[in-house]
Amino acid sequence: MNWLAEFFGDAANWSGPDGIPVRLLEHLEFSAISLLLAALVAVPLGLGIGHTGRGALPVLLSANAARALPTLGLLVLIVLLMGVGTDVPVLIPLVALAVPPILVNTYEGIRGVDPDLRDAAYGMGLRGRQVLGRVLVPVALPLILLGLRVAAIQVVSTATVAAYVGLGGLGRFIVDGLATKDFPRTLGGAVLVALLALAVQLVFTLVQRLVVSPGVSGSRAVR
Amino acid sequence: MITFDGVTKRYADGTVAVDDLSLEAPTGEITVLVGPSGCGKTTSLRMINRMIDATEGRVLIDGVDVRTVDPPTLRRGIGYVIQQAGLFPHRKIVDNVATVPHLLGWDRRKARARAMELLERVGLDPGLAGRYPFQLSGGQQQRVGVARALAADPPVLLMDEPFSAVDPVVRASLQEELLRLQAEFTKTIVFVTHDIDEAVKLGDRVAVLRVGGRMAQLADPATLLARPADDFVAEFLGRDRGIRRLSFVSGEGLRLRTDLTAPASAEVSSVRGTAAPWLAVVDADDRPLGWVRVGELPESGTLADVRLAPYGTFVRGRDSLRGALDATLLSPSGNAIAVDDSGRVRGVLTRETLEEALRQAAGGAGGARA
Numbered sequence: 001m002n003w004l005a006e007f008f009g010d011a012a013n014w015s016g017p018d019g020i021p022v023r024l025l026e027h028l029e030f031s032a033i034s035l036l037l038a039a040l041v042a043v044p045l046g047l048g049i050g051h052t053g054r055g056a057l058p059v060l061l062s063a064n065a066a067r068a069l070p071t072l073g074l075l076v077l078i079v080l081l082m083g084v085g086t087d088v089p090v091l092i093p094l095v096a097l098a099v100p101p102i103l104v105n106t107y108e109g110i111r112g113v114d115p116d117l118r119d120a121a122y123g124m125g126l127r128g129r130q131v132l133g134r135v136l137v138p139v140a141l142p143l144i145l146l147g148l149r150v151a152a153i154q155v156v157s158t159a160t161v162a163a164y165v166g167l168g169g170l171g172r173f174i175v176d177g178l179a180t181k182d183f184p185r186t187l188g189g190a191v192l193v194a195l196l197a198l199a200v201q202l203v204f205t206l207v208q209r210l211v212v213s214p215g216v217s218g219s220r221a222v223r
Numbered sequence: 224m225i226t227f228d229g230v231t232k233r234y235a236d237g238t239v240a241v242d243d244l245s246l247e248a249p250t251g252e253i254t255v256l257v258g259p260s261g262c263g264k265t266t267s268l269r270m271i272n273r274m275i276d277a278t279e280g281r282v283l284i285d286g287v288d289v290r291t292v293d294p295p296t297l298r299r300g301i302g303y304v305i306q307q308a309g310l311f312p313h314r315k316i317v318d319n320v321a322t323v324p325h326l327l328g329w330d331r332r333k334a335r336a337r338a339m340e341l342l343e344r345v346g347l348d349p350g351l352a353g354r355y356p357f358q359l360s361g362g363q364q365q366r367v368g369v370a371r372a373l374a375a376d377p378p379v380l381l382m383d384e385p386f387s388a389v390d391p392v393v394r395a396s397l398q399e400e401l402l403r404l405q406a407e408f409t410k411t412i413v414f415v416t417h418d419i420d421e422a423v424k425l426g427d428r429v430a431v432l433r434v435g436g437r438m439a440q441l442a443d444p445a446t447l448l449a450r451p452a453d454d455f456v457a458e459f460l461g462r463d464r465g466i467r468r469l470s471f472v473s474g475e476g477l478r479l480r481t482d483l484t485a486p487a488s489a490e491v492s493s494v495r496g497t498a499a500p501w502l503a504v505v506d507a508d509d510r511p512l513g514w515v516r517v518g519e520l521p522e523s524g525t526l527a528d529v530r531l532a533p534y535g536t537f538v539r540g541r542d543s544l545r546g547a548l549d550a551t552l553l554s555p556s557g558n559a560i561a562v563d564d565s566g567r568v569r570g571v572l573t574r575e576t577l578e579e580a581l582r583q584a585a586g587g588a589g590g591a592r593a
Contacts, residue, residue, distance in 0.1 A: 120309025123274060124322050124371070125299035138313040213313035215355030 007188030018172065020192065026168035027196065030159045034091050035152050038098030043144065046106025050140075051132045053111075060107065063100040071097055072161050079165045090162040097158055098151035105147025109140030141212050149204040153197050160193055170196070224250045225271060225379065225411060230280035232266050232436070240266040241436035243280070248428075250285075250378075253405060253412040255426035257419055259459070263436030264415045268381050271413060272301045284379060299323055302372030302380040302410070306388050308364040310356040316342070316367055317352035323375040334374075341370040344407075346400055362393035366400070373408065380410045387418065398424055419460055423448065423467065431456050445471035465585075469545035472584045474537060477547060477577070479561050479570025487512055487527040491520050501556035504531055509567040511536060514556040536560045539569050544577075544584060551577055 007013060014020055049056045074093040082089055113136050121131045137144070160171030173189025176182070208217075225248040232241040241263040248254035256264040269275040270282050273294040282289045289297055310319050317338045318325075324334035342349055345366045356364055365385060372380055386394045398421065405412065416422055422429045423444040431439040431447070433455055440452040448468035451457040457464070484503045485494050494502060497517050504512045504526050513531025521529065535553025537546040539561045550559030550572070557574040 114307075114309075116305060116307045116309045117311065119274070120303070120305055121311070122294075123272060123298055123303035123305065123309075125295045125297075125326055127295045130326075135311055135313075139311075213355070215311075215313045215315070215357060218355060218357055 003184035003187050004191065007184040013188070023168060023170050023172055024192065024196075026162075027156070027159055027170040027193075030087065030090055030094065030162055030167075030169055031152070031155045033087070034094035034155050034159070035098055035148070037091065038095045038102055038151060038155075039148060041095070042099045042102035042147075043106055046103045046144075046147075047110060047132060047137070050107040050110025051128070051136060056107065060104065063103045066096055067100045069093070069096055071158055072164065075161055075165060087167065089165060090159070090167050093161070094155050094159060098155050101150040101154070102144075102147040105150070106140070106144045109143030109147075110136050112143070113139050138213055139216055142208065142216065145204060145208050145212070149201065152200045152204065156197050156200050157193060160189075224248065224285060225254075225413060226281075226283040226286075227267065227270075228281045228283065230267070230270060230277045230282060232263065232270065232275065233278045239436060241270070241277075244432075244436065244438060245280075246430055246438065246441065248411060248413050250411045251409045252427040253414055253425055255414045255416060255422040255429045256432060257416055257422035257426075257429060257459075258432035258439075259434060260417060261434045262432035264417075264432050265383055266436070267432075268383055268413055268415045271379070271381055272298045272303060299326055299375065300377050300379070302375075302377045304365075304368045304372045304380070304382045304385045306384045308356070308361075308368035308385075310364055310367055310371070312356050314355075315352065316347075316354050316356065316359070319356065319367060320370045320374050322371055323377075327375055329375075337374060338370070341373055342367070344373075345370045345404065360393075361389045362397060365389060365393075365397060369401070369404070373404075373410075378411055380412045382412065382414045384416055385414075386421070387416065394421075401425065420467075423470075431459060466545060466548070469548060469581075469584065470543045472544040472580075474542050474544050474547045475540055477544075477561070477572055477580055479539070479572055480576075481570045483558070483571040483573075484568055485515075485526055487525065489526050491522070491524055491526065491529070494526070495520055501532075501558060502526075503534065503556075503558070503560050503568065503571055504529075505568050511560045511562065511568050514554055514558070516556075532556060534560050536562045536566075537572070539563055544580060547572055547577060548581070 012019075016022070045059060049059050071093045074096065075089060078089040078092050117135065117139065118131065121135045126134065159169050160174055162169045163171030163175040170189050170192050173192070174186050177184070177186030177189060227244045227246040230241055230244045231239065233239050244263075244267060246254075256267055258264050266275055270277050271284070271289065273289055276290065311322070317335060320338035320341055321334040324337055329337070339349055339352060342352060347363060347366050347370070351359065351363065356367070359367065368385065386397045389397065402425065414425055426444055428441060429444055429447050430441045433439045440447060440456045442450075445468060447456070448460060448464050448471070451460055483499055483501070484505050487504050487506055494517065500517055501514050502517060504515055506512055511534055513534050515526060515529050515531055532555050533553060534556070535550030537550040537559055541564070547559050551557055551574055559572040559577070561569045561572055563569050
């Protein structure tokens with residue numbers, strides 16, 4: 001507790017290029033860009049293979065293989081290959097981390113829609129894309145959002161590794177604190193990351209409440 | 224009219240689901256496809272709206288080969304009702320019903336107005352329009368399914384075991400509702416079921432299919448019950464075929480006796496001399512009260528004081544011979560009381576008259592098999 005008071009009570013920690021606000025923004029920037037890029041790849045891909053059933057096996061196998069990649073190792077490798085200077089080295093492993101949960105959940109969400117519902121949609125005269133956009137996606141939305149949330153929390157927690165290769169973000173407090181045996185700083189950084197992960201969770205819960213039809217969330221609650 | 228012209232569906236693994244099916248579903252009638260599972264009835268139905276395409280042969284709607292029409296366009300002109308209703312869970316009831324009008328580009332307000340109108344037509348409280356499907360019972364969902372299929376007023380309606388997932392009481396009311404709607408809208412309906420009773424109740428024509436997708440018999444329900452084409456059909460029709468067939472014999476022409484009724488106010492002495500063993504006692508409003516045995520009348524008083532035996536009634540002009548028979552079985556007198564639509568007694572059907580009518584009905588069945 002004293003350490004936390006020491007870290008958060010120090011006015012110097014709240015301003016300047018290595019103050020909490022700047023580090024927090026950097027952290028959010030890495031995370032948001034990574035999540036956005038991952039979603040741009042994984043959501044359409046998951047919708048595509050979920051809807052058509054084509055290419056599901058190879059895509060899902062590689063997604064699961066990607067899950068086994070050690071993020072830190074990948075980061076170091078990329079830095080060695082590309083050098084430091086841009087944000088790109090840290091974005092690549094974070095995107096790689098975020099794609100599998102989004103992809104798998106989107107795919108499962110679409111696949112898992114009741115076949116009778118799909119049948120009824122085609123039977124009414126909806127075209128393939130209309131079936132996907134007007135029926136399958138709205139019904140699968142809770143799972144798709146779950147994938148995005150899991151990915152977002154992982155990315156926010158893992159973006160701390162940027163600090164290992166000299167980039168910013170909240171990881172700086174942890175890495176620098178460890179290096180200088182400034183434990184209040186390390187602990188403060190860790191607490192900030194944890195709080196951020198909680199905030200992400202909260203944001204997604206709110207988004208879910210806004211965008212998922214009460215007909216879908218309600219029927220889930222009943223079952 | 225929907226025409227199956229030598230239609231065969233063969234799957235890649237060699238399974239034949241439908242084998243050389245030729246069939247006509249006349250305009251404005253209900254044609255029922257019935258048979259055990261694996262008889263290809265659903266496959267046949269789905270070849271009409273191209274959810275499945277035939278391997279050989281043609282399916283025509285009013286002379287147009289369905290294969291020449293783009294499937295989504297074709298389907299928007301055909302109502303489709305499936306077993307679990309298949310309502311879109313994320314849409315409110317009114318929007319579910321308006322699905323096809325929306326696809327056809329109707330004005331939003333017009334589509335909603337039409338949806339509301341249909342909800343009422345299928346017997347649903349318009350207050351349900353703003354609910355979501357999960358908030359409705361199975362029977363209500365099925366009604367919404369029917370309303371949705373009718374929304375764009377398609378001439379053809381395909382129904383794939385629409386009522387088989389609801390309990391028997393709800394099913395019976397949905398069947399009645401369908402017949403009522405059909406009297407109102409007169410669609411060309413193809414209805415698939417595995418339930419022969421449902422087929423006989425709803426169908427103007429019933430096609431019995433056997434496993435392997437071959438037609439066993441195509442006939443109107445009365446003929447089907449009277450003259451099953453072979454042992455398979457007879458067995459599929461099940462027990463009590465003779466009695467069930469009576470549902471299709473009109474009770475209209477049954478001769479009634481009007482001299483076997485007496486008002487409850489009548490003195491016992493005034494009816495003692497009646498030749499018939501039983502008299503039907505009616506109240507001042509001509510409604511039936513029960514039967515009295517002439518040989519067991521008390522010494523004095525009016526018929527109102529006499530203990531009456533139970534009775535059965537059938538509605539003259541509406542109930543079939545089956546209803547009349549049922550009414551005779553409900554009374555120890557062996558006679559049935561015929562009433563009009565308002566429940567007033569029109570006369571008495573004696574057992575002798577009924578037996579003669581039953582003999583004639585059996586004769587009308589022609590060379591009926593046992």
